[in-house]
Amino acid sequence: MTPHPSRQPAGWRATLSLRERDWNWGSIAVLFLLAFVLWGYVVGPLVSTFWFSVDSGQGALAEYAPFLDFGSAQSEALRGSLYISVLSVITAGATGVFLAVLLNRWDFRFRRIYQALVLVPIALPPLMGVKAFYLLYGKGGTFPQLLGEFFHTSPLTFALQGISGVLLVHTMTMYPYFYLSVAASMAQTDDSLEEAASSLGASTRQTWTRVLLPMLTPPIVAGALLTFMSSMASYTAPLLFEVNNVMTVQIASNKESQPALASAVAVILAVISVIFLIVIRGYEQRGVYRTQSKGGARKRRWVTSSAAKVSLFAGALISTIILILPIAMIFLLAFSVDGSWRAGPLPSAYTMKNVVKIFSGAGSWGPIKNSVEMSAMAVACAIVLGVTSAYVTTRMRIRGRGIIDIAMMLPWALPGTVVAFNLIVAFAKPSMFSFGQVLIGTYWMVPLAYFVRFSPLIFRSTASSLTQLDPTLEEAARSLGSSWWGAFRRVVLPLVSSGIAGGVLLAFVAGFGEFVATIMLYTKFKDRPLSIAINDELNAGHWGTAACFGVVQVVLVLAVVILMRRVEDRGAIAHTS
C-alpha cells in the first residue's frame, strides 16, 4: 500500500520513515506468529464450527432450515433470546439512565455512599451471584416467603420464575453498562447548554426533551448495544431460572446429542454477536458530545423541597438494600449449615465449618488452586498476544491491521458458550495447533478457552493506552540513539504498563470466575476449577460451601478493584503528553 503523504499528519510521515527500517526478519516473524495464533485459536475454531454445521450430510443448509420454521425448537430459541434481550435492554436501560441522571445531577444526603454502591453489581460473582438472586426472589426464596406469609397466600404468588427471573438478573447486572456510559457523558458536558436553552426561552420540560435527553442518545445507544449483546450471550441466568428456549442453553444441552444442530445455533448466535461488534465499533468512533468551558465540572443541584428529599432518601435506601442484598446473601449463606435451609425465609443454623473446611480440607483448596493456575496461565499467554497485537494495530502501518483488530475483538463479542463449542469442534481432531494431540478431555481445554476469551481485555486496554501515548516519544528515543527494542522497553512499555496491568487484572478476575465456557469444557473432577466446584456443591445442596467459594470470588474482585484504582492513579502520568 502506498501511503498518501498529503493525507497523513506530519507526525505519521516521520514515524513511517523510521518504520521502514523496522521491516526486518524480526518483525516479519512476529507478524507470522500473530497470524498463526489468531487463526489457530481464535478465528479458525469459529470457521470449523461453520464447516461442521454445513457438513452434516443432509445438504449444505439443512441445519439452518428450522430457523425459518416458526414451530421448530431452533426458531423458538432464537425468538426467546431476542425477546429476553430486548426486554433486558428496556429494563436495564430505564434503571441505569435513571440512576445516572439522579446521581450526577442532584445532590442529596448520602449521595456519595449511594454513588459507590451503585456499582456493587460488578462485584457479583458469575454463578454464585445469579444463585443469590434465585435464593432471594425465586421459588422458595426469601422474599416470596416473607410476602406470602404477610399476605397469607402461597409464596409462589410472589416468586420470580422463568423469564421474569432472568430479566431481574439481567437488569441488576447489566444496568452498569448504561450507568457508566451515561455518567461518563454527563461528566463531559457542563451546565452551559442547559443555561443556553433556558436563556433562549425553553421551559424546564423543553430543556429536558430538546437538549438534555437528546444529548444522552449516544451513551444510551452504546449501553443498549452492550446490554443486548450480553443478554444474547447470557447462559447462567436462563439455566438457573429454567428458561430452556434460549440459544445458549440450546447449544449447551445439544452439544453431544445433536452436535450439528448445536453448531448451527452457535453459528447464528455468532453472526448476531459479530454484527453487534461491528455496530458497536462503528458507534464508538462517533464519540460523545463534549462541551468545554472554564470551571469545567457540572454543578450538582441540592434538592430543596422536603417531599423530594424524603422520596429521594427512601428511594436511595430501598435501592441500596436491593443492590447489597445478593452479596449479603452470599456472605450469610457462607456461614450457614449445609442443608439447614429447608423452610423459612432464611437458613436456620449457622456455623464456621464451611470457612474452616475450604481453607483446611485437602480437596477444597483444589478448585481455588486450579482456578488460579488456569487463569494465570491463560493471562500469561494473553499478555504476549494482547500486547503484541495492540502494538501492531496501533503503531505499525501494515496492510491488514484492521483484520487483526477485528479478529482480536471477536472472542469478546462471542458468547462463552459459542467460544467453548468452537474449541470443542476444532480440537476434536489432532491439528498442528494442538501439536498433533486431541485436546478434548484434557486439562488444557479450559485454560485455552480463558486465553481466547480474555485476550481481548488485555488487547483493548493496551491499545487504548498506546493510542493516547504520543508517538513522538518513541521517535525521540530513537533519535537519541535507542534501538527499536530499546525504545519499546525503556519508553513505551513503562508508559503503557498501567494500561496492560488494568487489562491483566480484569482478565484474571474474569478467568477466576468463568463458568459458562468452563461447564462445557472441563472433564476431570481433579481438574475442576472454582466455578465448577460451586456448581457441584450447589447441585449437591451444599449451599454453604458454595457460598464460601463465592465469598472468595467477591473478595478477589474487590481486591482487584482497589488495585486497579492504584494502577489508574499511577497511570495518570502516561496521559499528560
Added chain:
Amino acid sequence: MNVLRLEELAKSFQRAGTVVDAVNLQVEDGEFFTLLGPSGCGKSTILRMIAGLEEPDSGRIFFEERDVTFDPPNKRGIGMVFQNYALFPHLSVAQNVAFGLEVRKASTPEIRKRTDAALRQVQLDSLGAARVDQLSGGQQQRVALARALVIRPKLLLLDEPLSNLDAKLRGETRAVLRAVHNSSGVTTIYVTHDQEEALGMSDRIAVLNAGKVHQVATPREIYERPATKFVADFIGRNNVIEAAVENVSENSAVIRFANGAKLKVHPQQRAVGVELKPLSRVGVCIRAESLRFTDENGICTGVLSDVEYSGSGYSCLVKTDLGDLKMEVPGSIQLPSRELTIRLDVIESAIHLVGVS
C-alpha cells in the same frame, strides 16, 4: 428610558465570599454597555444574575422598570452568548439558531425566514446544514450570536465572547459584533477583562474590582480621568506615583514628588472625592505616552532598563528615582543609549490626580 436597572445587587458564594457587593447600575436603551474588570471581580456573576442563571442574595433587577429579580431565565426575553458558545452539539447550525423560535412555538415559515435572516446577518448563510463541531471557533461564535439575536431579545448579554479566539479572529469578530449592534440597535451588555476591547466597542463602561463598581463612564473619560487608583492601574499603561499637595490656589495646585520635583496642575485635573489641600497625599497618574525625554530638569532621572519594539514605537521601562516608570516612545524618536542617565518630563495637561489608599 433605562432598559435595565440594578439596585443594590449583592451575591456571595460559600467558598469565594462576597463576589458582588451592592452594585447599582443603569443601562439605557440601545446602549453598548461593558462590565470590565480582572477575573474574579464579579462581572460574570452580575451578568448571570441579569440572565436569571443566579439568584441575588439581595437587591433588585428591573427590566424596563419591571421587577424581574426572581423570574426564571426563560421568561426574561434575553439573548445570551456564552464564553464557550454552548452550542447544542446534537443540532445543526440552523437548528441551533431556530431553537429559541421553536420553543416559542413560532410558525414553520417564520422560523425559516428568521433563521435564514439571522445566519445572513452573521455571514453564515451557506453553513445552515453543517454540524456545529465542523465549524471553526470564529464561526461557532457567530452561530451563538445569531442564535441569541434571532429571538429579538430586549437585552443581548455577551460573556467574554472573544476570549477563546485568536488575535486576528478577535479583531474580525469585534467588527461583526459592532455591525450587528449598529444594525439591530439591541441593548447590549458585554463582559470582558480586556480593556482594549472595552474601550474600543463600548458606549459606556463600568469598571469593577472585588465586587464593587469603581467607575461608570464613557471609554474616553475612563481612560483620561480614572476615578480611582485601581481604574488608573487597570486601564492603559499608567504610572501612578504618590505625591504630596504643597499649595493650592483657585486656578492651580502644586504637587511635590518624593524626589523633590514639583508639578503644577489645574484643580480640575482630579477625580471626584480627591481632596486638594496642603500636605494631603494624592496619586499622580502619568500615562506611559505622556512621558518624554528632556534635556532640562524634568521630574525625574533614570536609566533605560528594558525596551520592547511594538511596531508603531517602543514600550520602555525606565528605572528612575521615582521608581520604575512605563513609557511609550514613538518610533520616530531615537532611543538614548542604555548607559546614559536620562531625564524625563511630563505633559502637565495630561496629569490626572486620584486618591491614594
